[in-house]
Amino acid sequence: xxxxxxxxxxxxxxxxxxxxxxxxxGIRTLIIEGGEATTHPDLIHLIQYARTVGxxxxxxxxxxxxxxxxxxxxxxxxxxxxxxxxxxxxxxxKVHDGQTRTPGSFEQTHNGVRTMLETGYNNVSxxxxxxxxxxxxxxxxxxxxxYAKLGVKRFMIQQLTPAGAYAGDISQIATYAELIPxxxxxxxxxxxxxxxxxx
Numbered sequence: 001x002x003x004x005x006x007x008x009x010x011x012x013x014x015x016x017x018x019x020x021x022x023x024x025x026g027i028r029t030l031i032i033e034g035g036e037a038t039t040h041p042d043l044i045h046l047i048q049y050a051r052t053v054g055x056x057x058x059x060x061x062x063x064x065x066x067x068x069x070x071x072x073x074x075x076x077x078x079x080x081x082x083x084x085x086x087x088x089x090x091x092x093x094k095v096h097d098g099q100t101r102t103p104g105s106f107e108q109t110h111n112g113v114r115t116m117l118e119t120g121y122n123n124v125s126x127x128x129x130x131x132x133x134x135x136x137x138x139x140x141x142x143x144x145x146x147y148a149k150l151g152v153k154r155f156m157i158q159q160l161t162p163a164g165a166y167a168g169d170i171s172q173i174a175t176y177a178e179l180i181p182x183x184x185x186x187x188x189x190x191x192x193x194x195x196x197x198x199x
Contacts (some may be wrong), residue, residue, distance in 0.1 A: 067113070068111040
């Protein structure tokens with residue numbers, strides 16, 4: 001696992017050594033997560049390097065904002081990445097940007113998801129973290145419907161934990177009792193060919 005690739009304190013060579021070392025120990029799946037890896041200037045090279053070394057699966061999490069750049073999306077689609085997890089926080093700017101605290105992030109993420117799919121790359125999964133604002137009204141279903149319309153077929157509904165961005169602040173962490181009715185409604189209304197999982 002590579003975590004925090006957005007930080008440039010480490011050299012690209014140090015990541016290569018870590019990837020090769022993992023392969024030598026029998027690891028065949030590389031997961032890139034933490035921070036925002038798409039901002040690292042050598043991301044594409046590192047994915048290609050991992051495939052050259054022999055990694056069978058390379059998965060990455062992203063907020064998809066950098067994917068609005070068509071050339072970058074094209075390079076990522078052809079890099080050897082085997083699964084891309086893109087995180088969204090709601091069906092519109094009010095809900096999404098309210099969670100990211102970054103005005104304009106919804107538009108960038110939405111455009112990034114669409115641009116990536118337009119490359120023809122379809123090994124994507126949409127991560128939907130469940131915060132309380134997402135459970136208001138039809139926000140959860142509308143988030144699913146918005147991205148299903150773009151062509152996403154895999155959806156990971158993520159139950160939040162008091163860690164990371166939510167460490168010390170549980171006010172936005174929904175309980176299972178709050179989530180389950182909304183999740184049942186989503187599953188009942190979703191297309192049968194879509195893969196929806198709670199994690």
